[in-house]
Amino acid sequence: MNISFILNNIKVNTDVPGDKPLLRVLREDFDVKSVKEGCGRGECGTCTILLDGVPVTSCMVAAGQVRGRNVTTLEGLESGGYVADLQQVFKESGAIQCGFCTPGFIMSAYALLKVNSSPDRDEIRQAISGNICRCTGYTKIIDAIELAAKYAERNLPEENLSWEDLPEEHLPEENLSGEDLSKEHLPEENLSGEHLSEEHLPGGNL
């Protein structure tokens, strides 16, 4: 099937089976590597992209469904603004370890901040409820998104950005171990490391 769509603001065209998952189209036909395959069944959020501005899991979207639509991946987000803030605070705050889940979290966080520049922690939790991280625990990720929103709100110059800006109660413990992934931080349904098989885990890559 011949499919044309907008990928990161560029009109593209490809000839693929209409039921080929968009995740694979992006990785195999367009070499978009920020989009990761974790579970391949809509449960882990590592493949999150924006479809017409709305975060979706690209493993669950068929190529034929994106004809004429706007597909945005991490590579296509505007530079600066929320994206720069998100990338910086994720790095500063320890919200990245192996990095496999990070592009998906950034996409979900970006989509949230575009429509809600001052989300509370419950709203952040809700926005990332489809994203699974098996390394960091969710507190650091929620802290990072909250901090990115604060930066944007205060419009702080880059050199003043600091993890120390977070209020004391949000600062994570020094050494996050596997035990720190307490149930209250896990997404409701299904954090089972099994979904992220080792062959899919790269060394570290935002």
Ligand code: FES
């Ligand atoms: S790979 Fe798409 S949700 Fe897990």
Ligand code: FES
């Ligand atoms: S940093 Fe989230 S899965 Fe490794």
